[in-house]
Amino acid sequence: MSFRLGLTGSIGMGKSTTAAMFADEGCAVWDADAAVHRLYSGAAVPAVGAVFPNAIVDGTVSREALKQIISSDSEALGKLEAIIHPLVRQDRARFAREAEADILVFDIPLLFETGSRDEFDAVTCVTVSPEIQRERVLARGTMTQAQFEMILAKQMPITENVALSDYVVVTDTVDHARTQVRDVVADIKRRMADA
Ligand SMILES: CC(C)(COP(=O)(O)OP(=O)(O)OC[C@H]1O[C@@H](n2cnc3c(N)ncnc32)[C@H](O)[C@@H]1O)[C@@H](O)C(=O)NCCC(=O)NCCS
Ligand SMILES: Nc1ncnc2c1ncn2[C@@H]1O[C@H](COP(=O)(O)OP(=O)(O)OP(=O)(O)O)[C@@H](O)[C@H]1O
Incomplete structure (x- = not known):
């Protein structure tokens, strides 16, 4: 174990x-921010796009666009977290199951x-x-x-x-x-x- x-x-x-x-x-290292990066170019695009259509640029979630949205809407970061954090947890659980270091x-x-x-x-x-x-x-x-x-x-x-x-x-x-x-x-x- x-x-x-x-x-x-x-x-x-x-x-x-x-x-x-x-x-x-x-x-063996798992990095939450890196998981968010992976999700923004794949699995999280539909869910983020449904709430923040302007955040999708060239088929991926744009961090620049997100930062603009967050700066002008005080509730945006909370809404983003509600979408992203469950996906990040899944990614982490997979790593924990599969990684082999002590x-x-x-x-x-x-x-x-x-x-x-x-x-x-x-x-x-x-x-x-x-x-x-x-x-x-x-x-x-x-x-x-x-x-x-x-x-x-x-x-x-x-x-x-x-x-x-x-x-x-x-x-x-x-x-x-x-x-x-x-x-x-x-x-x-x-x-x-x-x-
Ligand atoms: C706000 C965003 C667009 C800024 O992107 P950017 O590339 O400039 O920064 P990066 O992602 O590298 O984050 C830098 C640091 O900010 C802090 N941070 C990021 N998101 C959050 C958050 N929701 N709450 C508090 N701190 C945060 C962390 O310390 C993180 O290490 C981005 O961080 C984001 O999409 N955040 C929401 C997802 C999230 O909650 N990530 C935190 C790890 S799960
Ligand atoms: N022990 C250290 N001594 C000197 N500089 C450091 C040290 N650790 C980190 N830094 C510098 O501090 C800055 C931030 O470091 P790093 O990116 O590792 O932080 P972080 O906590 O992962 O950042 P974020 O929360 O934005 O993801 C970088 O410029 C890095 O070179």
């Missing part, structure tokens, strides 16, 4: 970068917010100061300040994520994060050996 480790944290705090470090340590890592931005904690043996939270978070997100140039604030408002404060997590990875530098990831993997392996 594989160990199921949830990986969460606020927008731009380093989930994907940290997930890649877990993969480097031999863990440790499975699930990179999920809204892990606690969606009430998923009980599906994991432990949870790691990534964290960095709000100043660095803002700087990193805005430096990507994919979101306006207002869009960033809107996403942030939908997420639990990072202090609560940290308090609810079994492990914390501070993503101030790559080397520091990698050391902490190795410590987490070593601790999980000890727990698995003792079980």
Whole structure:
């Protein structure tokens, strides 16, 4: 039986970068945002198109169009979540059934917010100061300040994520994060050996 480790944290705090470090340590990684990307170019197109016809561009769900819609309609993100989250859960369940590594890592931005904690043996939270978070997100140039604030408002404060997590990875530098990831993997392996 594989160990199921949830990986969460606020927008731009380093989930994907940290997930890649877990993969480097031999863990199998499932990424919720990547699942959403797959769904937007396939299975989610009819359902999203039925509610937001303007979001469909060239037969796929356009993230740019969605961001415009979300910016001008405060209920749009909630409606989008109601369509997407059940499909994301199905994708995750399939991965959990089929993956074969000793440790499975699930990179999920809204892990606690969606009430998923009980599906994991432990949870790691990534964290960095709000100043660095803002700087990193805005430096990507994919979101306006207002869009960033809107996403942030939908997420639990990072202090609560940290308090609810079994492990914390501070993503101030790559080397520091990698050391902490190795410590987490070593601790999980000890727990698995003792079980
Ligand atoms: C709002 C959208 C269009 C922004 O797309 P964009 O490519 O700019 O950003 P990306 O998808 O990489 O998301 C960046 C980060 O925003 C945060 N985020 C995304 N959606 C949400 C949400 N519904 N609530 C809170 N935070 C969110 C996460 O931390 C995520 O890692 C896109 O995130 C989306 O379609 N969201 C709805 C689906 C969803 O809830 N995804 C969250 C994981 S299941
Ligand atoms: N440990 C680290 N040290 C320095 N920079 C980092 C570290 N981890 C992540 N970063 C940088 O922070 C930015 C966001 O990282 P990443 O994409 O991994 O975050 P994320 O939480 O997956 O983002 P999102 O919520 O938008 O999906 C990137 O520019 C990345 O290079």
